[in-house]
Amino acid sequence: MQTNILSICYLIGSVSFIIGLKMLSNPATARRGNFISAAGMGIAILGTLLLYQPSGTEFHNYGWIVGAMVIGTIIGSISARKVKMTAMPELVSIFNGMGGLCAALISIVEFGRIGTNHEDMHVLSILAGMIIGSVSFAGSMIAYGKLSGKIKDHAFPGQHIFNLVVLLVVLLMSAFIIFGDSTSFALIFYGILGLSLCYGILFVLPIGGADMPVVISLLNSFTGIATACAGFLYNNPVMLTGGILVGSAGAILTILMCKAMNRSLQNVLIGSFGGAKASAGPATGEEGTYKEISLSDAAMVMGYAHKVIIVPGYGLAVAQAQHACHELEKSLRKNGVEVKYAIHPVAGRMPGHMNVLLAEADVSYDDLLELEPANEEFGSTDVVLILGANDVVNPAAENDPSSPIYGMPVLQVWKAKSVIINKRSMRPGYAGIENGLFFLPNSSMLFGDAKDVLQQLINQIKEI
Amino acid sequence: MQILLDFIQNNIELFYVVILSVFLGIEVISRVPSVLHTPLMSGANAIHGVIIIGSIIVMGEASPDNYLVLTLGFIAVIVGTLNVVGGFVVTDRMLEMFKTGKKAASKTTKEN
Numbered sequence: 001m002q003t004n005i006l007s008i009c010y011l012i013g014s015v016s017f018i019i020g021l022k023m024l025s026n027p028a029t030a031r032r033g034n035f036i037s038a039a040g041m042g043i044a045i046l047g048t049l050l051l052y053q054p055s056g057t058e059f060h061n062y063g064w065i066v067g068a069m070v071i072g073t074i075i076g077s078i079s080a081r082k083v084k085m086t087a088m089p090e091l092v093s094i095f096n097g098m099g100g101l102c103a104a105l106i107s108i109v110e111f112g113r114i115g116t117n118h119e120d121m122h123v124l125s126i127l128a129g130m131i132i133g134s135v136s137f138a139g140s141m142i143a144y145g146k147l148s149g150k151i152k153d154h155a156f157p158g159q160h161i162f163n164l165v166v167l168l169v170v171l172l173m174s175a176f177i178i179f180g181d182s183t184s185f186a187l188i189f190y191g192i193l194g195l196s197l198c199y200g201i202l203f204v205l206p207i208g209g210a211d212m213p214v215v216i217s218l219l220n221s222f223t224g225i226a227t228a229c230a231g232f233l234y235n236n237p238v239m240l241t242g243g244i245l246v247g248s249a250g251a252i253l254t255i256l257m258c259k260a261m262n263r264s265l266q267n268v269l270i271g272s273f274g275g276a277k278a279s280a281g282p283a284t285g286e287e288g289t290y291k292e293i294s295l296s297d298a299a300m301v302m303g304y305a306h307k308v309i310i311v312p313g314y315g316l317a318v319a320q321a322q323h324a325c326h327e328l329e330k331s332l333r334k335n336g337v338e339v340k341y342a343i344h345p346v347a348g349r350m351p352g353h354m355n356v357l358l359a360e361a362d363v364s365y366d367d368l369l370e371l372e373p374a375n376e377e378f379g380s381t382d383v384v385l386i387l388g389a390n391d392v393v394n395p396a397a398e399n400d401p402s403s404p405i406y407g408m409p410v411l412q413v414w415k416a417k418s419v420i421i422n423k424r425s426m427r428p429g430y431a432g433i434e435n436g437l438f439f440l441p442n443s444s445m446l447f448g449d450a451k452d453v454l455q456q457l458i459n460q461i462k463e464i
Numbered sequence: 465m466q467i468l469l470d471f472i473q474n475n476i477e478l479f480y481v482v483i484l485s486v487f488l489g490i491e492v493i494s495r496v497p498s499v500l501h502t503p504l505m506s507g508a509n510a511i512h513g514v515i516i517i518g519s520i521i522v523m524g525e526a527s528p529d530n531y532l533v534l535t536l537g538f539i540a541v542i543v544g545t546l547n548v549v550g551g552f553v554v555t556d557r558m559l560e561m562f563k564t565g566k567k568a569a570s571k572t573t574k575e576n
Contacts, residue, residue, distance in 0.1 A: 017511050018488060024507045024555075025496035031559040034507050038552040041514060045548075048517045052524060059524040061534065068523075068538050072545025080553035085561075088554065092506045095550045098543040099512050105540035106518045109526075109533050121471045217505050223512045230518040232478065240478065241485050242514040248489030249508050253501060260498050351501035359561035 002051045009047030010238035016040020017242050021249060044238045085360050086317040089353070090147045093216045096223055097140030103133030103226035104193070110233060111189055120178050122233065127174045129229035130189075131196045136222040138200025143216050146209045155206035160270060166199045210391070211268045213351060214257050218265075221250025260345040261408055290426070293444035295453070298420050299460030305382035307338040309374065311411055312354050313347050315388010315423060319450035322361040325387065328454050329363065331461045340367050342374035342384075342411050344392035371409055378415040386413065386421045387450050394435045403433060419443040422453050503558045510551025516544030 016036050023033025049066075052059060076095075083091045107130035114123060145151030156162075173192050177185045207215055228243030230236075258265050293301075302308055316325060329339045341363065347354045355368060369377065378384065386393055389411075396403035397410040413419050419442055426438070426445075437443055446453060472479060496504055519540035526533040 013514070017514075018492065021489075021492045021504075021508065021511070024504050025493060025500060027497065027500060030500060030503060030507075031556065034503075034510075034552060034555045034559060037507065037511055041511070041548055041552070044514065044517060045520070048520050052521060054521070054525040057525060057527070060526060060528050061523050061537075064534060064538055065520055065523045065541055068541035069545045072542040073549045075542075076546040076548070076550035077553050080550045080557065083554070085557075088506075088558065089502070091550070091554055092502075092509055095513075095547050095554070096509050098550075099509070099515055099547040102513075102515045102519055102540045102544040102547065105536050105543075106515070106522055109522050109536050109540075112533065120467055213502070213505075217501075220505055220509050220512070223515075224508070227512045227515040227518075228482070230515055234518060234521055235478075236517060236521075237481065239514050239517055240481060242511050244482050244485035245489045245492075246508045246512040248486040249493040250489075250505070252490050252493045253496075253505055253508070256493070256496070256498070257501055260501070345498040352499045353502060355499045356502065356558050356561050 006047050006051040013040040013044030013238040014241040090144050093140045093144040096220050097137045099223040100133045100136030103129050125229045125232040129226050133226040134196040135200040136219045138197040139204040139219045142204040143212050163202050170195050214268050217254040290438045291444050295456050302383050303461045303464040307381045308383045309340050309342050309381050311342045311386045311389050313389020315450050321451040322357045324454035326361040342369045375412045381416040384413040384416040384419045422446045506555040513548030519544045
């Protein structure tokens with residue numbers, strides 16, 4: 001009876017994950033979809049707690065389990081509530097790593113419980129869960145470090161080959177455990193654990209920070225597969241379906257993200273940016289001169305324009321300038337200026353990052369232009385104000401076949417009458433390449449922190 | 465080889481579930497607007513937190529005096545809960561901001 005009810009709980013859980021994911025892919029139903037998955041998860045977890053009957057023994061350690069869940073819930077909900085919208089991608093990466101760690105820990109415990117006459121497939125799922133889980137954990141932590149700027153890109157010559165060798169050793173050692181005759185595998189097992197963690201670190205370390213969303217999505221998919229392995233191990237349908245679902249959905253999402261940047265997954269992982277920088281860097285070099293514009297001039301130009309399009313980028317996110325940006329929009333509107341936002345699909349650090357930030361500042365959804373409509377409107381625009389965006393407005397993507405970002409769809413801001421670019425310095429953007437836009441005759445630079453600049457612009461425009 | 469075939473034969477339902485889930489995952493995601501990529505990733509991230517059930521089972525089956533397993537399991541339950549709770553809450557916070565078109569506009573006008 002108990003087990004039957006538990007099976008139904010798991011069925012509800014699985015179905016709610018599917019429905020939840022489906023609803024999450026539509027803006028109108030997304031929030032409810034998330035709620036439905038959460039409810040299904042709750043039912044599956046409660047069911048396990050109350051109804052699960054281990055074979056042979058009783059269910060022990062309720063106190064510890066509930067205690068751990070309370071601690072996890074408190075830390076999880078507080079950090080998720082408190083985090084700034086700009087740091088969201090980092091947090092997602094951490095949570096993903098936690099899932100991977102959980103999978104790895106489960107496998108470690110289960111490995112300790114294997115008897116001498118173990119089933120090969122049983123060991124295989126333990127090993128797979130441990131390897132994938134720890135790669136995902138270590139990789140996510142590095143991705144977090146990169147997004148928060150704590151870790152820089154590191155690569156050494158031949159790293160890809162080295163990584164492959166590490167992976168190969170891990171696979172060989174696993175094969176040895178599965179097919180070997182010996183009974184004391186502990187040392188090899190922990191060796192695999194260590195190497196998997198190393199592999200996770202080495203795998204993410206050379207990939208540029210701009211590509212982290214793709215990496216996180218991929219690692220997310222990995223954790224899904226690790227979950228499915230644990231599902232196999234326990235013959236647990238909800239873990240199996242949930243894990244596989246996330247595994248395949250995560251993989252597709254990764255490919256979709258790559259497509260939005262017009263790059264292949266291979267390209268992201270092998271890191272063409274790093275390699276191409278050396279060859280393409282000097283050729284495009286720092287050519288020409290740029291001109292600066294003063295704050296008051298910028299305010300004048302914008303205050304008397306008919307149409308202004310704002311292009312937000314990561315600079316806006318780091319400066320937490322989304323509210324100031326909305327203020328600027330309002331004061332421009334008071335002067336009768338038409339204001340819109342052009343959002344590149346990969347502006348910021350994650351697809352949709354800018355939409356979330358601007359929505360937080362109450363910018364109306366209707367004023368946000370996607371790539372194609374925005375490109376149609378630039379021709380009839382007087383002023384484009386670029387706030388800390390760089391690679392997504394680089395003309396090299398359209399006219400320089402040697403550029404590493406050649407072929408990526410970009411916002412054609414240079415079609416506007418004048419372009420004002422707010423940056424903190426002339427440093428190249430995340431892709432590490434020069435931007436010819438800064439040297440065009442109709443561009444001018446407005447250096448400074450996005451938030452300060454915006455606030456001063458607002459004051460100046462109010463005086464007009 | 466024989467082992468593998470036997471294994472597949474014995475777990476044929478599981479294999480059906482896996483294969484169908486793969487296609488389902490692909491089908492469900494394939495037409496998502498790029499605006500929703502981040503929340504969707506975060507939502508999927510929360511869903512794989514179902515791994516917590518595994519850690520609960522580990523803890524439940526561990527004998528109360530096996531401190532090594534208890535410690536590992538305890539950490540596993542904490543991080544699993546972090547994944548689930550944090551994942552869903554973060555996703556909700558992201559989606560909270562996507563007040564759809566007209567509703568958001570009318571709300572802002574009221575506030576102003």
